[in-house]
Amino acid sequence: MKTDQLIAILSQDDTPPRPIAPRVMLRAGLALAVVGTALLAALGIRPDLGQALTNPVTLMKWVLPLTVGLLAMRACMRLSRPEVTRVPAQTVLAFVGGAALLWLVSAMISAREGNMWVQMQGNTLAICLTSITLLSMIPMAVGMMVLKDGASPSPLRSGLFLGLAVGGFSAALYALHCNEDAPLFFLSWYGLAILITGALGALIGRVQLRW
Numbered sequence: 755m756k757t758d759q760l761i762a763i764l765s766q767d768d769t770p771p772r773p774i775a776p777r778v779m780l781r782a783g784l785a786l787a788v789v790g791t792a793l794l795a796a797l798g799i800r801p802d803l804g805q806a807l808t809n810p811v812t813l814m815k816w817v818l819p820l821t822v823g824l825l826a827m828r829a830c831m832r833l834s835r836p837e838v839t840r841v842p843a844q845t846v847l848a849f850v851g852g853a854a855l856l857w858l859v860s861a862m863i864s865a866r867e868g869n870m871w872v873q874m875q876g877n878t879l880a881i882c883l884t885s886i887t888l889l890s891m892i893p894m895a896v897g898m899m900v901l902k903d904g905a906s907p908s909p910l911r912s913g914l915f916l917g918l919a920v921g922g923f924s925a926a927l928y929a930l931h932c933n934e935d936a937p938l939f940f941l942s943w944y945g946l947a948i949l950i951t952g953a954l955g956a957l958i959g960r961v962q963l964r965w
Contacts, residue, residue, distance in 0.1 A: 774835075774901065774904045775834065777900045778897050778900045778901060779827065781897070781899075781900055782894070782920060783893075786889070786892075786920060786924065786927070789889055789893065793885060793927070794930060797931045800930065800932065800933045802933070803930065806933075806935065809935070811935070812935045814940075815926075815929040815932070815935070815944070816926050818854055818941075819921075819923070819929070819948065820926045821922070822847065822851070822922035822948060823920070823923040824919075825843045825846055826843075826847055826915045826917075826918035826922060826952075827915070829841045829847060829915040830897075830901075830912055830915035830919055833908060833915065835905070836905040836906070837907075839907070844911075847918070854941055854945060857937065858941040861938050861941065862938065875939075876936065877934070878932065878934055879943055882934070882943045883943055883947050883950075885931075886921065886925050886928050886944065886948070887921075887947050887950055889924040889927065890917070890921050890924040890951040893924070894920045894958075897919075897920065898913065898962055901959070905965050906959075909960050909961075909963035910960040913955040913959015913960060913963060914952050914955050914956035915955070916959065917951040917954055918948060918951065918952040918955070920951060921947060921952055922948055924947075925948055928944075
């Protein structure tokens, strides 16, 4: 077959590409559900979960990560199309991150002298960082495999937003177990874990999502 004939045949193929967004959310979501269920089965759910959800400050342990996850996933899905130039969700995401940072700084300033590190460190710092980060790895790998079928105009940002999304959702899942309710703790270490997964996603996406 001549090259011009092949080009003509390919140009006539008007089969629409399979949508990326539903597959990423379904497959990465299922992976997160499976890994999260296993983690919670091993660590357990905090016994006072119902009471914790009625406390506005403690409730932010779920509201902030879920907001980050939803906004980052929205940005990631929008970047799966090559014609996209604007990603409004990333602006809102930056605002949420800035607000969380301001809250952290305010909490550090208002903490009593000598008590700031005690509140920030808590008793489960290492478990928190490790659990959220590891919980994110499989869903991020699954999501990255699906995103390879797309054509992102910015592979690094696509990977970044995917990492932030699974990091946010993983932090919200881990919060079902965690009883460290001091804002200095969850703002610091949930935030750091989410940023770690975002950075890993950016590094992987820069390589894996090129086209």
